[in-house]
Amino acid sequence: MSAPQIDAVSLDGAGPLYDQIRRAIRDLILAGTWPPGTAVPAEHALMEKLGASRMTVHRALAQLAREGLITRRRRSGTIVASPPASHAMLDILSIPQEVRELGQIYSYRILQRSNGKASRDLATRFELGRSANVAHLTLLHFADGAPHVLEDRVIHIETIPQVTDESFAETPPGDWLLQNSLWTQAEHAISAIAAEAQEAELLKIDAGEPCLLVERRTWNQAEPITAVRLLYPGGRHRFVGRFGPYGSV
Incomplete structure (x- = not known):
């Protein structure tokens, strides 16, 4: 994922850090900034950019997966799920x-x-x-x-x-x-x-x-x-x- 895309992940400073990360990625998906099939930054990249622990980033991504917004695959990485939420x-x-x-x-x-x-x-x-x-x-x-x-x-x-x-x-x-x-x-x-x-x-x-x-x-x-x-x-x-x-x- 290019730097401009990962730079779009911006925290709002409200509430627990894992939920800020979850909301930041969710909003990019629901706004269509990251359409279905877009590769989500790897955990280590998010950790480095956001100053978060692996556990915190993992918790945010796991919740997004439970909400059906992202799909996590062991070999191909994490992508934005299809169809997008606005259709469902x-x-x-x-x-x-x-x-x-x-x-x-x-x-x-x-x-x-x-x-x-x-x-x-x-x-x-x-x-x-x-x-x-x-x-x-x-x-x-x-x-x-x-x-x-x-x-x-x-x-x-x-x-x-x-x-x-x-x-x-x-x-x-x-x-x-x-x-x-x-x-x-x-x-x-x-x-x-x-x-x-x-x-x-x-x-x-x-x-x-x-x-x-x-x-x-x-x-x-x-x-x-x-x-x-x-x-x-x-x-x-x-x-x-x-x-x-x-x-x-």
Whole structure:
């Protein structure tokens, strides 16, 4: 790799050194500066340029590999993975974008946040192993100040360890994941359920009122990234898709 390319790796000085290295390389990949197939600098080259230990550089590259952004091969070295992240993220809709496309003003509130081993109830709700280490968040999204959707989400810390340092004060978790992870598989289900009392109070609807429940899981290869339950007031929402013989259009 030529000097100008390795010189593009620039640290921002925020947080642990391994995560600065991870973010610097991730941003070059997501911006298209390093397209798929680009050779990533060798560990010793990054160590020399960034003044980091081998363990620190190795940890950053290992995390990028888990996120699917790079591919590490023993003989041919490390390259930027294909396809690029921007292609793989297009089908997961951003809730802020969803609201803005309705011509309304978006806002959100974090109702609760915890990190750690999944409780029995949480494991049951999201079909998790009891040893799963997750960040659990509940949020309420608003459109023009009115409740739009209630979000209940877990993010797997083993796959996305940087989530433990993220407050989500500026960006809701769904959009943050679009910016900070790559998914290769997704599972999506929609069902009709009746709102329970606590959910109804938050959504400002009557208990028992019909709601649309959107459940989604994403993986990077075999590694789970996130599972989310999105509860929409049924009378205010509908989901529309247009399809052709070769998929959505």
